[in-house]
Amino acid sequence: MSVFEYLFGVDYKVYIVDFYQSLKFPRVLAVITQETLPCLREDGSLGQKIVCKNEYGERVECPSQENEYGGENGTENEMAPPFYADLGKKANDVFSKGYHFGVFKLDLKTKSESGVEFSSGIVSNQESGKVFGSLSSKYSVKEYGLTFTEKWNTDNTLATDITIQDKIAAGMKVTLEGTFAPQTGSKTGKLKTSFANDTVAVNTNLDLDMAGPIVDVAAVLKYQGWLAGTNAQFDTQKGKISKNNFAFGYHTSDFALHTNVDNGKDFGGSIYQKVSDKIDCGVSMKWSAGSSDTLFGVGAKFALDQDASLHAKINNKSLIGLGYQQRLRPGVTLTLSAAIDGQNFNAGGHKVGIAFDLEP
Template structure:
């Protein structure tokens, strides 16, 4: 079983408690489409219960090509490139030697008749994502996975607000191996700041920690720790966040192919002795629909229903009720439509 990231140690329980509850927005619409050349588009629109609307459009390109173009060069050209390959260590790394390179590699092949073929191909692992939302914020993310090293993913995120001319540059690194999962997040213009976390695991047992550091202040800005256990049918985790002042214990159980159950208890040592409790369950009605329900210690309950109306069209309905204030207008309902092609 793969080692999760630090933020995902209690992912199964958190997803059960938080995902697919559609009352959080009055209305949500999401349209997804994929083109034959590996470009995915997603348009999202939301209407809040306060009558505010927001939206975003995202375009995502993933380079899945391999051997997508070939070119035959004259023998003199090949020989000149071969000489340069021998003279330059940088060129050597681009000509067949397995070394960290940009995702463009070159290879030389000999045909049966002695002619020489130069093949240019792209190495898979490059993803480009661009987002523009109704707040007029522009984000561009470039990802390189398993290119610099096996198990290493690098992300560069560039943000720009035309109205205020504010700019942002972030660099994220993720390194994942069979028993280790580490991440580093750098904000290069604000601070700069760094946040790192790491998780080690063995036979289902997990232990991890995270810390933040402000370079300009030369100070640690926060730290957290977590332990957990993950099995195919259940998982449990204990996390200590906010400088080890907020403690949470979560449990998730996949009872069978139809029923899932989970719970989470939270205690903030700074605010008092009260412990917050939340339980949730998911029931799959049939292969195309499921229902969820949850309730917390304050008496706020939520229910949701998700159904695949037809291939590519999904409807979600949700509602929340304050069982201690049924006579007041504190209840919320929401709906969500998702279209995929």
């Protein structure tokens, strides 16, 4: 015990610390640098993530800072923009995911100890009675950025994909696809490339047809949440542009607006809103020039809990879609679907569907 503590009965160390903190001297922070690295999102698209390192080059937790757009460390706005085909995806998922009308479906995914991923599926169509099955295997060599995929289906079509990613350049992906039908001898080939960074996402598809390839090019620009995209297709055999599409939209973490014009005559738009942690809503509209027929739909998804969700949608033709998803156990998901024709309710023609997803 010190003399100061003996005479006054207090711990002088505590007072010194409190006095120092009350002065509020500026804190000396360690030097932290940020760099953007490409990453793969859950939906398979290419994105980017921010990694922070200290002065020794070791990865550390990024300091939490609110940027002017409301995202922490700018991750929401610094993520790469979606590719043209993925514009309006959030709203489209509200209308498409959780529904399997008129089919019985079974999907199985598994992975071997050597790292080979296997996917198989079978779909039975209630109206046509046709049963379609598929089997695919996927193997990745991560150190070389290579992915090999083999596919086969009951139409007796074989397909092979070879992909190299982030090796030619950061954010760049190159895929060579080939299909072969032994019964007819038909062969096809495609060369696909894609590149994405913080502000632009570009992808090209080249049909390897010696008679005259079809070149498809798409690009999306992003600025502070605003998106502008274009998609053009050129038929070298016919020597003309066969596709000329434009899109415009706005995207945040809980809101997405998308409009598009296809070939100057087909117009579309969608709105996505995440109302709460449990409710997702979507609005979709389509219209073609020279036609008075407009398709308008509203859809919603409601999460009952972490294992169950309800899906519902309706359009201006009184077609009602209902879906229920339940995770029975980890890796096993059951989906029940029903399509109801509200204009001809008593006439029948309604559809039901059942789907099982099995994944370890």
